[in-house]
Amino acid sequence: MKFALLSASVFPALACESSLLGKSDTYGLPWYGLKTNGVAIGWVPSDGNASEGVISPRYTLAEINQKLGSVSSTYGMYSHLNSDTYNGYELLEEYGEVIKSGAVFIPSVMPVLDSGFPGITPEVASQVATVMREFTDKGVIVWLRFGHEMNWYTNPAAEPRYYGTPAEFVIAWANVAKAVADNPLVKMFWSPNNLGGNPASDLDEWYPGDDIVDLVGIDCYPQFTNQTFEWCYQDFYDRFSAGKQKPFAIGETGADAELKENWLKQLVNQNNADYPNYISMSWFEYLKQGVDFRVVVGNQTILEQTKETLGLSH
Ligand SMILES: *[C@@H]1O[C@H](CO)[C@@H](O)[C@H](O)[C@H]1NC(C)=O
Ligand SMILES: *[C@@H]1O[C@H](CO)[C@@H](O)[C@H](O)[C@H]1NC(C)=O
Ligand SMILES: *[C@@H]1O[C@H](CO)[C@@H](O)[C@H](O)[C@H]1NC(C)=O
Secondary structure: OOOOHHHHHHHHHHHHHHHHHHEOOOOOEOOOOOEOOOOEEEEEEEEOOOOOOOOOOOOOOOHHHHHHHOOOEEEEEEEEOOOOOOOOOOHHOOOOHHHHHEEEEEEEEEEEOOHHHHHHHHHHHEEEEHHHHHOOOOOOOOOEOOOHHHHHHHHOOOOOOOOOHHHHHHHHHHHHHHHHHOOOOOOEOOOEEEEOOOOOHHHHHHOHHHHHHHHOOOOOOOOOOOOOOHHHHHHHHHHHHOOOOOOOEOOOOOOOOOOHHHHHHHHOOOOOOOOOEEEEEEEEEEEEEEEOOOOOOOOOHHHHHHHHHHHOOO
C-alpha cells in the first residue's frame, strides 16, 4: 500500500481524529473522493477576480463535481493577508461550499502585507489560526498552504508580491505553525515554485524545518512537451518528500490548451513505485492571462477527455 509507509508517523493525531470523523484517510482525504491510480484529485476553481486582464467567471467546487459526476478530493482557494488584521474573508465567503464539499480544504494564505514576512507576528498568526478553526470546527480538514511560491512572490516582478528574506519567511512560517499546533485538523503544506527548473537544493533556505512541515509540494506549469512530470517534480520529490519522508501533494498545476490533456494524463499515470509519497494533485481551473487552463468547465469536448483521463467515463 502506497500510504502505509507514512501514515502512522507523519499524521498520528489526524489518523486518530479522522477515524472519529469516519470520513477520511490518514491525510484527511475523503474516502469517497475522486482518486485516479491512487492519486486524489481536486481543483482550484476560478474565483472570478480579474487581476491581469480576462479571467474566467467564478465557479464553486460543486459545479465542477456536477460536471464530472464525482466528488473532488481537494478544494483549493486563495486568500490575501494584506494587513495586520486578517479575517480570511475570501475563504469565509465560500464557507458553506467548503463544508458541503467534503473535500480537504487547501487555502493558500498569501502574506502580501507591506511589512512583509516580519509582519506575520504571533498575533497575526493567531488570526490565521482562528479562521482555520472556523472550518475545522465543522469537521473540515485543512492543508494550510501558507506563503505558497514564496521563492517566486518575493521577486520584484511578482504582482502581488511578498516582501522579506528566506530567514524571515521561516520565522513567519514558524509563527503560523505554532498558532495552529493545537489544532490536529490543520496540516502545514509547504509549496514553493520550481522557477523554470531550478535545482531543488536552491530551496533549502526556504524550508521551514522537518518538525513544522507536514506536507510538501511544488508548483510547476509546463510550457513545452519536454517539461514532463519528472522535469517538474523529480528533483524536488527526491530532496523534500522521499528525503524527509513527507507526503507529496501538488497544490496547483495546469497547462495551456495544447498541452493540458497530456499533462493531466501524466499527473495521474505515474508509477506508484517511483513516487510512493505522491498523494494528491489540484488542478488550476482558470482562464487567466489569455491561457485556458480549464479541463472541466471549458467546453464539452475537453470535459469528455478529462473524464476519460480520470476514469470517469462510462
Ligand atoms: C474576488 O471576487 C469575489 C466576487 O466574485 C469578491 O467577493 C472577492 O472579494 C474578490 N477578492 C479579491 C481579492 O478581490
Ligand atoms: C524544451 O523545448 C523548448 C521548446 O522547443 C526548447 O526551447 C528547450 O530548449 C527545450 N529544453 C530542453 C531541456 O530540451
Ligand atoms: C474546447 O477546449 C479546448 C481546450 O481548451 C480547445 O482546444 C477547443 O478548441 C475547444 N473546443 C470548442 C468547440 O470550443
